[in-house]
Amino acid sequence: MNSQIFHPFVLPFVLGMAFVLTYCLVGLIRVISQLPKDDRKKFWRSLVTPKTAWANIRDLFGDCLFHVKIWKRNPVLGYMHTAIAFGWFMIIVIGHVMLFTLKPLQGVEVERLQGMFTNFYYPIFFKYFAEETPVFAFLMDFFLLMIISGILIAVVKKIHSKIVGVKRVMHFGFADSLIRFALWTIFPFRLIAEKTNIMAFWWLYSIDLLIFMCMLPFTRYMHIPTEALFILLRHAGIKVTEPRKGYVLAELYSCPSCGLCIDACPMSVNDKMSGNTSAYFMKKLRNKDTEESQRIAETCLMCGKCVKICPLSIESCDIKFSQRASIPYNINSDHSYLNVISTEAEKSSKVLYFAGCMTQLTPKIMRAMKQIMEKAGEDYQFMDENGVICCGRPMMLSGKTAEAKAMVEKNTELIKKSGATKLVLSCPICYKVFKEEYHLEGIEIQHHTQYIDELVKTGKLKVSKGDVNYVYHDPCELGRAFEIYDEPREVLENVGNLRKAKSEKEISICCGGSLGSFTLTQQERDEITANSVNDLMFNNPDEIVTACPLCLKTFARKSPVKVKDIAEVVSEKI
Amino acid sequence: MDFGFCLSPSSHVKMDSVDLTTFNRLKEINPDVNTCIACGSCTATCTAGNFTEMSFRRMLLMLQRGKEDEAKKMIQRCMLCGKCTLVCPRGINIRKILLDITR
Numbered sequence: 001m002n003s004q005i006f007h008p009f010v011l012p013f014v015l016g017m018a019f020v021l022t023y024c025l026v027g028l029i030r031v032i033s034q035l036p037k038d039d040r041k042k043f044w045r046s047l048v049t050p051k052t053a054w055a056n057i058r059d060l061f062g063d064c065l066f067h068v069k070i071w072k073r074n075p076v077l078g079y080m081h082t083a084i085a086f087g088w089f090m091i092i093v094i095g096h097v098m099l100f101t102l103k104p105l106q107g108v109e110v111e112r113l114q115g116m117f118t119n120f121y122y123p124i125f126f127k128y129f130a131e132e133t134p135v136f137a138f139l140m141d142f143f144l145l146m147i148i149s150g151i152l153i154a155v156v157k158k159i160h161s162k163i164v165g166v167k168r169v170m171h172f173g174f175a176d177s178l179i180r181f182a183l184w185t186i187f188p189f190r191l192i193a194e195k196t197n198i199m200a201f202w203w204l205y206s207i208d209l210l211i212f213m214c215m216l217p218f219t220r221y222m223h224i225p226t227e228a229l230f231i232l233l234r235h236a237g238i239k240v241t242e243p244r245k246g247y248v249l250a251e252l253y254s255c256p257s258c259g260l261c262i263d264a265c266p267m268s269v270n271d272k273m274s275g276n277t278s279a280y281f282m283k284k285l286r287n288k289d290t291e292e293s294q295r296i297a298e299t300c301l302m303c304g305k306c307v308k309i310c311p312l313s314i315e316s317c318d319i320k321f322s323q324r325a326s327i328p329y330n331i332n333s334d335h336s337y338l339n340v341i342s343t344e345a346e347k348s349s350k351v352l353y354f355a356g357c358m359t360q361l362t363p364k365i366m367r368a369m370k371q372i373m374e375k376a377g378e379d380y381q382f383m384d385e386n387g388v389i390c391c392g393r394p395m396m397l398s399g400k401t402a403e404a405k406a407m408v409e410k411n412t413e414l415i416k417k418s419g420a421t422k423l424v425l426s427c428p429i430c431y432k433v434f435k436e437e438y439h440l441e442g443i444e445i446q447h448h449t450q451y452i453d454e455l456v457k458t459g460k461l462k463v464s465k466g467d468v469n470y471v472y473h474d475p476c477e478l479g480r481a482f483e484i485y486d487e488p489r490e491v492l493e494n495v496g497n498l499r500k501a502k503s504e505k506e507i508s509i510c511c512g513g514s515l516g517s518f519t520l521t522q523q524e525r526d527e528i529t530a531n532s533v534n535d536l537m538f539n540n541p542d543e544i545v546t547a548c549p550l551c552l553k554t555f556a557r558k559s560p561v562k563v564k565d566i567a568e569v570v571s572e573k574i
Numbered sequence: 575m576d577f578g579f580c581l582s583p584s585s586h587v588k589m590d591s592v593d594l595t596t597f598n599r600l601k602e603i604n605p606d607v608n609t610c611i612a613c614g615s616c617t618a619t620c621t622a623g624n625f626t627e628m629s630f631r632r633m634l635l636m637l638q639r640g641k642e643d644e645a646k647k648m649i650q651r652c653m654l655c656g657k658c659t660l661v662c663p664r665g666i667n668i669r670k671i672l673l674d675i676t677r
Contacts, residue, residue, distance in 0.1 A: 330676045334650040337626050357621050357655040387624040390653035398654055398673070407653060515656045518673065521606075522665030553660060 009199065013206045016213030023217045024225045027253070031229065034246035039238045046236035059231045065089060069311040073260060076153065076164045083150025084183075085224075090143040098136050140194070147187045154184065168274050170259040170283075172220075179215040182208050220283075223256035227312055230254040240318035243326045244285060251314050255282040261306035261316075266510040267299075269531045273524060278306040278316040285319070295519070297323035301528075302397060302516025303476040308506045325399030335406035338389060341414075351380040352420035354411075354434075356427035357390055358549035365426050365549055368571035369448060375574050376460040380424075383414060393433035394515050404437075412438055424451045426567070428477035428548045429515060435482065447478060449547045452570055453487040456494055463573045468496040470569070471541035473532075473555070474508040475548035488547050488566050495573040502538035509535050511546075513554030529558045537561070545569055592640030596675065600637065604671050609664045610634060616658035616668055622651040630658055630668055637675070649676060 032040060046052040062068045065086050071078030153164060161169045172180070186208045193201035216222055230250045238247050261278045268274040276299045285293040297320040306316055351373065359365050366382075373380045389411055392404035415423060415438075422444045425431045431447045434440070446454070455461035470492050478484045485505045492498045503509055512520075512528030520528075533555060536544050544563045546552055555563040601607050610631075617629040628651040636645040649672055658668040 328677065329673050330646075331652070331673070332650050332676075333652070335653070337622075337651065341625065357657050358660075361619065361657055361660060388621060390621050390655040392653075394654040394656055394669075513660070518670050519667070521667060550660075 007202075009203045009206050011206070012210035013213075016210040020213045020216055020225075027217075027226075028229060031233075031246055031250050034242075034249065035238065036241065036246070039236075039241075039247070042238060043233060043236040047232065052235045055235045056232055059235070060228060063231060063312060064228055067311060069313075070258075070260070073309060073311070074165050077157075077166070077258075077260075080150045080153040080157070080164070083146045084154070087143045087147035087150065091140060091147070094136060094139050094143070098140075144187060144191055144194070148191065151184050151187060166259070166263060168259065168262045168268055168271075170257050170262065170279055172257075175215060176219050176257070179212060179219045179221055182211040182215070183221070186212060220255070220257040222253045223312075226250060226253040227256075230312065230314075234313065240315060240322055243319075243322040244288075248319055248322065251316075251319060252282055252286040254312055255279065255286070255314055255316075256312075257283060258311065260309055260311065264305050264309045264507065266301060266303060266305070266512065266528050266532065267520075267524075269527045273527075276300065278310075278314075281316060281320065282314070285323070294323055294327055296320070298327070298518045299520060300517060301476075301510050301512070301514040301520070303510035303514060304480045305476070305507065305510070308480050321397075321399055323399075324397075325401075327399065329398075329400075331400070331403070333395070333400065333403040333406075335403075338406055338410045341389070341410065347381060348419035349379045349381045350420060351378050351422045351424055352383050352415060352418050353380055353424045354383045354391075354415075354426075354430065355388065356384070356425060356430040356549070357388055358429065358553070359426040360384070360388055362549040362552055362565070365552070365565045365567050368565065368567040369424075369426060371571045372452060372455070372461065372567060372574065376455045378455075378460075381418065381420075383418065389414075391427075391430040391433045392437065393429050396433065396437070397516050398518065408433075408437060412440065415440060415443065422446060422451075424448055426549060426565075428475040428481075429550065432477045432481050447484060447547065448567055449478070449484060449488040449491065452567065453491050456491060456570075461570075461574060463495050463570060465494060466496045466573060469499050469540075469542045470496050470545045471499045471501050471536050471539065471543075472504075472566075473501065473511065473536055473544060473546040473551055474505055475546060475551050476508075476510050476514065478547055479508055480506055488545075491566060491570060492545060495569055499539040499541045502535045511548075511551040511554040513550045515550065525554070526558065529554050533559050543569075587639045587641075589639070593642070594638075594640055596642050597637040597640070600671065600674055603674055604667065606664070606666045607634065607671060610666060611664060613663060615661045615663060619657040619661050621653050621655045621657060626651045628652065630672070633672075633675075646676060 032043070035043065047056075067078055067081045067085070070081055157164045157166065157169070161167070186205065189201050189205040189208055192198070193205050212221070216224070233247055233250055240248055240251075242248060244252070257279050259279050262268055262274055265274065265277040267276050276296050278300075281293055281296040281300070284296065300317070300320050302317055302320070304317055307313065310316070353369060353373070355366050355369075370382075390407055391411065392407040395401075395404035395407070420443065423434065423440065424446050425434060426448050428447060431445070434445050452461070456463060472488055472492055474480075474485060483506075489498055501508070509532040510528065511532050512525045517525075533544070537560065541561065543561055544555055544559055545566050546555065546563065547566045549565065552563055552565050612631050612634075614631050617623055617631045620628055620630065622628040628648055633645045633648050636642075636648075652672055654669060654672070656669050659666070662668060
């Protein structure tokens with residue numbers, strides 16, 4: 001009886017589809033069951049909370065179907081991906097609409113066709129089963145050609161990626177190459193089959209789909225089903241806790257290995273170092289290559305650029321943190337000696353200035369800040385003029401959050417005892433940790449860029465405008481982490497002319513000195529720095545200005561022009 | 575008998591019999607250890623050294639003399655702030671070495 005309603009060529013497809021669906025279902029249960037109990041509750045709740053539900057819908061359409069973030073980054077790649085993914089989606093949708101609205105071909109009963117559960121297959125090969133009308137035929141052709149145009153771009157990208165504006169691409173193994181070939185051939189086969197109705201092409205089409213679907217769970221194309229789950233989990237506010245379980249698993253399988261992070265990574269100055277980028281990290285971790293993934297996790301500068309430009313906002317830095325934490329170091333930190341430091345404040349004042357370790361190494365920033373605060377007539381005091389306690393961030397960067405606690409507690413005590421209402425910091429590394437890990441209720445935390453900007457705007461500090469051309473370098477932990485882009489630029493425009501760098505704001509390139517990396521050698525760092533300086537020198541500025549003592553120190557080694565901190569520049573103009 | 579004073583214990587190190595496996599392994603992973611000129615910049619800037627006897631320069635010396643336990647004890651004070659690495663005139667990645675000693 002069944003032989004009447006389907007041709008055996010659909011069998012490979014049905015088989016593949018059944019496999020993929022089963023795999024995804026098992027994976028879904030696995031990820032959700034591995035989530036900590038609280039996270040799971042959060043997840044279920046987020047699905048019914050209107051705000052997150054709306055964000056889910058927006059991103060499911062925006063990211064999974066229209067790839068808005070890729071369009072923003074590179075329109076050609078955006079078109080390429082949208083053409084293939086959205087085109088395919090539309091073909092499936094229109095196909096279904098056709099199936100349910102059109103008259104089936106002679107000898108086939110509608111009920112049978114729709115009987116997904118009564119018969120064991122589901123007809124997808126519509127042309128074969130149902131008559132087409134001109135409108136549907138046009139739509140199907142249109143989207144099929146759209147897909148094929150996308151595939152053409154993909155082929156061009158494979159042959160010569162620079163044409164589509166991509167410098168470095170991912171290198172794939174055999175499985176990934178084979179499935180890509182299968183994907184590329186699915187649609188030409190379908191086009192030929194639709195137009196000629198030669199049985200052999202329908203068979204090829206169906207077998208191609210079988211190959212694609214059977215390989216999908218083991219290759220990068222697993223991102224197609226996983227990214228939807230990942231978007232839901234991300235919006236639920238779940239954070240990375242385990243090195244390779246639950247939420248992280250969803251992130252790992254969502255990474256499409258698109259390689260956008262490779263060109264963005266500051267380490268991609270040569271071929272060898274470009275293997276340390278997030279795309280490779282995710283792949284290695286996914287393949288359970290612990291040694292390599294730990295090595296990359298320790299090498300990463302943690303500048304966060306890959307997270308910012310990732311079309312899916314995969315939190316690769318957080319995953320690297322959890323990897324670092326899993327490396328068995330036996331430091332057995334003992335910071336009990338911090339207890340002997342007196343917490344008695346010498347005097348109390350409104351503004352407390354914390355220079356931090358790095359600023360201690362660049363005392364000119366401290367001097368400049370002193371000058372600025374004196375001039376503005378601020379009631380201030382230095383917290384660490386004679387010996388500083390580390391803020392704890394470097395310890396956390398190595399994955400040891402618990403060990404950093406002693407420093408966090410001591411600093412908190414010192415700050416609270418001072419009676420200040422405002423804490424000014426010169427180091428973005430400290431700024432990040434004070435903002436995120438310290439509990440300083442009632443105390444406003446500002447980086448000196450914000451503080452100086454405020455002083456200038458409120459008229460407390462009068463500055464004169466010179467004619468020096470500055471370029472501003474966004475420190476990673478100030479820019480990408482807290483989006484403090486405008487304050488320093490407004491300050492600089494008040495004291496001179498601001499020129500643009502080639503890559504600015506969220507895509508600014510790390511100076512190469514970052515404490516985030518544990519294993520980069522000095523030579524490797526120098527290469528990164530040289531590249532970053534080149535980028536800043538794009539518009540031939542007279543001076544490079546930054547707001548981080550570490551960037552300042554790093555650039556000073558390689559820059560052809562003077563490098564200054566923003567506090568220094570301002571102190572010269574008051 | 576307690577006289578209320580005594581001779582300090584001998585700090586004599588028999589180089590023929592000390593166990594240098596840790597130091598040799600360290601040199602293997604981080605060849606830049608060999609380039610250290612013991613200038614003491616790391617010690618001078620050390621954040622922990624401001625409060626304790628922590629000193630990377632001395633730590634290397636201890637390891638060279640097989641006093642592994644003392645070196646490891648010293649590392650416990652480290653805050654990993656990285657100032658030592660920044661000031662090193664030889665560009666030695668001191669933070670990495672500190673971590674590798676304990677690995």
